[in-house]
Amino acid sequence: MAKVPVEFTLNGLETAEFVESGTTLLNALRDKIGDTSPKGGCHQGTCGACSVIIDGELRLSCLTLAETCGGADIKTTAGLAEGGVLHPLQRAFLDAFATQCGFCTPGMIMAAKVLLDRTPNPSREDVVEALSGNICRCTGYEPIIQAVLTAARANSQNAA
Amino acid sequence: MAIRRGRGVAAINYPTGMNLGGDPTQALVHSTPTGNFMVTLSSVDLGQGMKQIMAQICAETIGVPTDRVIIDTADTDTGPHCMGTFASRGTHRAGNAVIQAAKEARQVMLEVAAEELEVNASDLETDGQGNIQVKGAPQKSISIFDVALSAHFKRGRSISGRGMFLIPRSYPEKETGAMKPSTCYAHACTVAEVEVDDETGEVTVLTVKNVFEIGRALNPKMVEQQLVGGSWMGISHALYETTEPYYPNRDHGGTDFNQYLMPGPGDLAQTEIIVLERPSADGPFGAKGPGEMCANPQIPAVANAVFDAVGVRIDTLPITPERILRALKAQAAG
Amino acid sequence: MELRKDYFADVRKDGLHEIGQPRPRLDSPGHVTGKTAYFADRNFPGMLHLKMVRSPHHHARIRSIDTSEAEKHPGVVRVLTARDVPHNVYTILILIQIGPEDETVLADGKVRWKGEAVVAVLAETERAAQEAAAKVKVDYEVLPAVFDMEEAVKPGAPLVNEYHGQNYYLYDSGECRKVRFGDVEAGFAQADHILEQSYQSSPIEHAPTETTGCVVAPEGNDRFTCYTNTQAMFFTLDNTSIILQMPGSKLHFVGGTVGGGFGGKVDVIVEPIAILGAKLTGRPVSFVYSREEEMQISSPRAAEKVVIKDGVMRDGRIVARKVTGYTDAGAYSRHSPYGAQKGAAHYPGPYTIPNVWIDTYCVYTNRTPSSAMRGFGVTIGDFALEVQMDKLARLIGMDPLEFRFVNAYRDGDMKAHRQPTEGAALIECMQEASRAANWPVAEKYMAMSSYRKGA
Numbered sequence: 001m002a003k004v005p006v007e008f009t010l011n012g013l014e015t016a017e018f019v020e021s022g023t024t025l026l027n028a029l030r031d032k033i034g035d036t037s038p039k040g041g042c043h044q045g046t047c048g049a050c051s052v053i054i055d056g057e058l059r060l061s062c063l064t065l066a067e068t069c070g071g072a073d074i075k076t077t078a079g080l081a082e083g084g085v086l087h088p089l090q091r092a093f094l095d096a097f098a099t100q101c102g103f104c105t106p107g108m109i110m111a112a113k114v115l116l117d118r119t120p121n122p123s124r125e126d127v128v129e130a131l132s133g134n135i136c137r138c139t140g141y142e143p144i145i146q147a148v149l150t151a152a153r154a155n156s157q158n159a160a
Numbered sequence: 161m162a163i164r165r166g167r168g169v170a171a172i173n174y175p176t177g178m179n180l181g182g183d184p185t186q187a188l189v190h191s192t193p194t195g196n197f198m199v200t201l202s203s204v205d206l207g208q209g210m211k212q213i214m215a216q217i218c219a220e221t222i223g224v225p226t227d228r229v230i231i232d233t234a235d236t237d238t239g240p241h242c243m244g245t246f247a248s249r250g251t252h253r254a255g256n257a258v259i260q261a262a263k264e265a266r267q268v269m270l271e272v273a274a275e276e277l278e279v280n281a282s283d284l285e286t287d288g289q290g291n292i293q294v295k296g297a298p299q300k301s302i303s304i305f306d307v308a309l310s311a312h313f314k315r316g317r318s319i320s321g322r323g324m325f326l327i328p329r330s331y332p333e334k335e336t337g338a339m340k341p342s343t344c345y346a347h348a349c350t351v352a353e354v355e356v357d358d359e360t361g362e363v364t365v366l367t368v369k370n371v372f373e374i375g376r377a378l379n380p381k382m383v384e385q386q387l388v389g390g391s392w393m394g395i396s397h398a399l400y401e402t403t404e405p406y407y408p409n410r411d412h413g414g415t416d417f418n419q420y421l422m423p424g425p426g427d428l429a430q431t432e433i434i435v436l437e438r439p440s441a442d443g444p445f446g447a448k449g450p451g452e453m454c455a456n457p458q459i460p461a462v463a464n465a466v467f468d469a470v471g472v473r474i475d476t477l478p479i480t481p482e483r484i485l486r487a488l489k490a491q492a493a494g
Numbered sequence: 495m496e497l498r499k500d501y502f503a504d505v506r507k508d509g510l511h512e513i514g515q516p517r518p519r520l521d522s523p524g525h526v527t528g529k530t531a532y533f534a535d536r537n538f539p540g541m542l543h544l545k546m547v548r549s550p551h552h553h554a555r556i557r558s559i560d561t562s563e564a565e566k567h568p569g570v571v572r573v574l575t576a577r578d579v580p581h582n583v584y585t586i587l588i589l590i591q592i593g594p595e596d597e598t599v600l601a602d603g604k605v606r607w608k609g610e611a612v613v614a615v616l617a618e619t620e621r622a623a624q625e626a627a628a629k630v631k632v633d634y635e636v637l638p639a640v641f642d643m644e645e646a647v648k649p650g651a652p653l654v655n656e657y658h659g660q661n662y663y664l665y666d667s668g669e670c671r672k673v674r675f676g677d678v679e680a681g682f683a684q685a686d687h688i689l690e691q692s693y694q695s696s697p698i699e700h701a702p703t704e705t706t707g708c709v710v711a712p713e714g715n716d717r718f719t720c721y722t723n724t725q726a727m728f729f730t731l732d733n734t735s736i737i738l739q740m741p742g743s744k745l746h747f748v749g750g751t752v753g754g755g756f757g758g759k760v761d762v763i764v765e766p767i768a769i770l771g772a773k774l775t776g777r778p779v780s781f782v783y784s785r786e787e788e789m790q791i792s793s794p795r796a797a798e799k800v801v802i803k804d805g806v807m808r809d810g811r812i813v814a815r816k817v818t819g820y821t822d823a824g825a826y827s828r829h830s831p832y833g834a835q836k837g838a839a840h841y842p843g844p845y846t847i848p849n850v851w852i853d854t855y856c857v858y859t860n861r862t863p864s865s866a867m868r869g870f871g872v873t874i875g876d877f878a879l880e881v882q883m884d885k886l887a888r889l890i891g892m893d894p895l896e897f898r899f900v901n902a903y904r905d906g907d908m909k910a911h912r913q914p915t916e917g918a919a920l921i922e923c924m925q926e927a928s929r930a931a932n933w934p935v936a937e938k939y940m941a942m943s944s945y946r947k948g949a
Contacts, residue, residue: 035528037529138754169933203750205750206759220512235750351931379514397873403699403789404861438917459876
């Protein structure tokens with residue numbers, strides 16, 4: 001089958017790959033490029049486990065065609081820690097015991113990051129809204145909500 | 161038409177481990193040359209934290225900090241048999257196997273330390289920080305690091321142990337049903353408070369107060385994870401979940417997360433968790449299995465609260481707005 | 495969360511070094527950085543994708559299967575039918591002598607539920623496998639199906655599963671597991687009130703965020719490594735060994751990191767056929783359930799019907815309880831005979847009742863086979879029992895919480911299955927709930943203990 005070249009920036013690194021037309025970004029990242037941090041929980045845009053950030057927007061990589069991502073700036077949870085130091089959101093998820101099986105965690109963290117990038121001091125309602133497209137079956141959500149609120153507080157303290 | 165409030169209670173118990181027993185789990189423990197401890201299992205971590213709990217159990221038994229323990233599990237080429245992770249059996253069965261293996265390894269470790277310190281092994285104790293010392297004379301001590309090096313390179317000893325836990329299978333008596341289903345039971349009591357909109361049939365769970373008795377909270381934060389998530393699942397079962405909404409009719413089964421309903425982050429009840437610990441006679445440090453039972457009492461507590469609110473009994477799960485409205489209609493019709 | 499250390503302090507040694515400490519989870523750093531390796535994070539060059547052709551009918555005879563068009567489809571490497579499976583009829587609990595073998599890996603001559611696996615297609619891409627699966631032609635003769643448990647056990651109902659010969663599981667005790675304790679009819683005769691009520695549930699899905707699946711890689715030495723999210727490593731390996739008639743030494747299973755289980759990954763479904771595919775093609779094989787398969791094909795929690803008849807005295811004592819439980823196994827046993835048995839052991843709940851009669855049935859219908867799920871055998875029973883308790887309390891005009899104190903089991907009480915109660919803590923849970931929920935009960939109940947004096 002015909003392959004399409006696609007180039008984008010992934011977690012700050014120039015990345016190029018040939019993909020079959022119709023390949024989702026999720027499959028391209030996982031199977032071709034080797035970034036398995038986005039998870040395939042449904043492949044139909046209903047669970048949020050595959051969430052990534054494309055040009056600052058939260059996107060479902062299972063519903064995004066890889067070939068539409070040329071020139072894009074893509075971020076995944078695998079690229080969030082800088083220099084081996086965890087991002088405040090990652091730290092907060094650890095401290096709040098907000099992970100159990102961990103399968104939804106990378107997508108949750110992506111959704112939370114887009115929220116905090118735009119709304120550094122979110123209300124609980126803001127957090128609930130931001131996470132509402134991400135399914136978790138283990139935690140009952142409360143620890144995740146608390147982790148995001150804690151990360152926001154940590155950020156604002158650092159800024160102050 | 162109004163929003164009506166009600167509350168309900170439920171109390172339950174739950175057996176730990178595969179019913180009727182006969183479900184073995186094994187563990188192997190050995191030290192590395194520098195006194196770290198490898199626990200080898202074939203048990204599965206589903207996300208509940210089995211690996212972490214086994215590490216803490218091994219650490220407590222050997223007498224080292226938890227970060228000195230490595231868990232190698234679920235590779236059938238290396239791990240000894242475990243029946244599996246189900247029936248609230250993981251902590252109880254695998255935990256006991258790890259304790260047995262770790263005790264055997266600890267004994268060798270103490271014997272080597274005794275040779276190094278020229279004392280009797282029975283006079284030694286661990287300080288929990290990575291050292292072995294003479295009881296009553298802590299200044300006379302040796303690090304586990306050095307004991308392991310000695311065992312490996314000087315004394316030719318394997319600091320290792322084997323563990324096996326099996327509750328013999330019980331066979332029910334045919335006519336009376338006399339049997340031994342389990343050796344220990346966890347307990348719970350839940351009070352749920354709901355609001356029911358008698359115009360739409362919608363139920364909002366305002367609060368759930370759960371009291372769980374689980375034998376021993378081996379890691380309280382992980383217990384909390386399990387109990388909070390379980391409480392959420394119980395409410396979800398009570399009000400939302402079904403793959404066949406018109407059972408026994410097979411139609412209208414949900415095939416994705418849009419059709420298969422569960423409470424989202426905006427639908428959470430205010431959840432309180434209180435834990436009691438009555439150690440079980442045969443649990444690892446008294447622990448029972450809380451994983452399944454924590455999702456059970458919310459279902460009847462919510463059902464009873466719905467009755468308390470609007471005076472109709474919904475005896476079919478899930479308690480959907482449709483069922484409530486139909487019941488209210490029947491009630492009004494007398 | 496609040497740990498109430500004041501309860502049972504006399505029987506517990508606290509102050510341990512590692513136990514009881516809220517140590518951070520060693521697996522969480524992997525979760526938050528996306529580094530944790532789940533089975534599907536393994537990718538092998540040349541990996542084939544397996545897709546199932548599934549029955550569109552609830553119950554049908556298979557007249558013929560034509561795979562010729564599918565085999566010609568571009569990208570298709572192999573198509574498997576029942577003939578390719580060495581030991582096609584199996585049951586997972588055969589390892590602990592709970593038979594008979596009653597389920598086919600791939601349907602052979604008959605399908606018994608809508609969604610049953612009939613033909614497996616292995617292709618270079620998921621898309622090719624899916625397209626080829628649509629080209630498999632199966633000629634079905636549709637048969638009458640039965641969905642209602644009460645209909646299923648009536649004479650003349652369509653027979654769901656010939657390996658059982660009747661639409662219920664035959665225990666050594668007969669058509670149901672029985673518990674008989676005291677004299678239940680005498681208890682009813684003595685009771686001030688009788689209340690008989692019926693409770694019903696429908697199937698529930700585990701809905702883990704990670705769907706069921708496995709990735710199989712030939713090791714090149716006649717061994718196969720299977721990366722799987724099974725909840726039970728050797729249970730799956732040993733059943734695979736039986737199904738494929740392959741020595742267990744040829745099988746290597748790697749797992750232990752699972753994206754949620756809840757009982758949904760205790761069946762042995764994806765591994766044997768994926769390993770067979772790898773063996774017959776010499777290629778790595780991936781078989782991962784779609785979300786739709788996870789929701790409707792993977793085993794759910796069984797639907798249950800529970801009928802409870804109680805005799806209660808005006809002072810609150812329950813003097814007789816008769817429970818009849820029905821577990822809807824669907825078309826095959828899987829873990830349902832065990833679940834129904836577990837129910838028999840669980841009733842009449844955490845209460846001391848002198849006269850008890852329990853029958854639990856495991857019934858076959860033409861629906862998705864049910865199996866294990868978090869608390870199965872007990873969860874729906876507890877719903878029924880505890881709603882019944884609420885009704886009984888209101889019937890005699892007692893506070894529902896106080897009513898439970900009157901009947902709560904305590905150390906030494908004989909249970910219906912004839913084990914003395916040990917380590918009870920129901921009373922203390924209710925006392926604490928009374929305080930936490932501001933639901934006051936009479937002082938005599940707050941003064942109760944699960945301990946027996948002198949015990």
